[in-house]
Amino acid sequence: MPRGLLIVVSGPSGVGKNTIISNLFTCLSDLKYSVSATTREPRPNEIDGQNYFFLTEAEFTKRIADNAFLEWAKVYQHYYGTPRSYVEKMLSNGVDLALDIDVQGAAQIKKALPEAILIFLSPPSLCELKQRLIGRKTELESEIELRLQYIETEFQAVPLYDYFIINREIDLTCRQIECIIQAERIKVSRQETNFLAKILRAE
């Protein structure tokens, strides 16, 4: 069975990552959302192992020490991380995983697992991004300014990424990501090396 792909999607807040990833899950039934570990409390409807792996802080920090995360970060008072063994098991079983993560996390993942496919989603323009952030009415004006200031840092990380997509239209971006997945699957570097044996076996 061919090994699964780990698809990492990053991009500035407001670029439309969530919409794109939700659409991908609809189109690509084989793609699964990678489950993260966290120390925050489960919300009433959340299931352990499905929404998150819920860990105590002691468990989490022990696993950091054991190098058990492909990446981790502390956001305010809680830890979040991508469990290495879980990802490895899914990929070995041929499952494609998608992960929505910031540029620091993506850089950690690429270092830990160079086979990961890093996709950076860009807005068509800063102006349009600002309009989207204002339009969704979830942030205060001061927060929007902070997010826009962070963009320069995010764009400095683009050279670490494999693909750069300007998200002009959701359907087009989803088709481009589907193409990335199709193309990556047939890369020589991702296939078993004895190509001749493959067609001899098929005889």
Next chain:
Amino acid sequence: MPRGLLIVVSGPSGVGKNTIISNLFTCLSDLKYSVSATTREPRPNEIDGQNYFFLTEAEFTKRIADNAFLEWAKVYQHYYGTPRSYVEKMLSNGVDLALDIDVQGAAQIKKALPEAILIFLSPPSLCELKQRLIGRKTELESEIELRLQYIETEFQAVPLYDYFIINREIDLTCRQIECIIQAERIKVSRQETNFLAKILRAE
């Protein structure tokens, strides 16, 4: 304007390269067939610069000495080659070029132009390839045997290639190559490096 892509397609005789490439030209109107240079005589309906660049042997060997070919080969008494300046001009003008070439030629091209995208087309099985060769009735049995013996050499070159496609069904293979082209176009390594400037300019 984004630079064009050079798509190099190889594969054993009988794998269906010509059919695939013809289909690609129908689907992808931006894709052009790369025009080769040759010393053979033009056939009545052939146009210089469209079917081939027709050169004298003296011109051809001078250009070999001038390193003016991305690859060249002598097949029986005639020379064939891919003119470097022609390919460079087309790619600079944003034209995608396709080229059907054997594994030696593809290796020369990858060395001369590492940005070239090498695609190896494989038959589903040796048995099926033999059936196709027999079915097309263009080769004698002894020639078919020679072609089948050459397959081992061809497959040894696969690690040089970027993509390995098992050509099970023409439409599927064409869609895979379309995806490769789509995905390669949005690779970070093929885009201008100042990503932030791009979206700032768009403002």
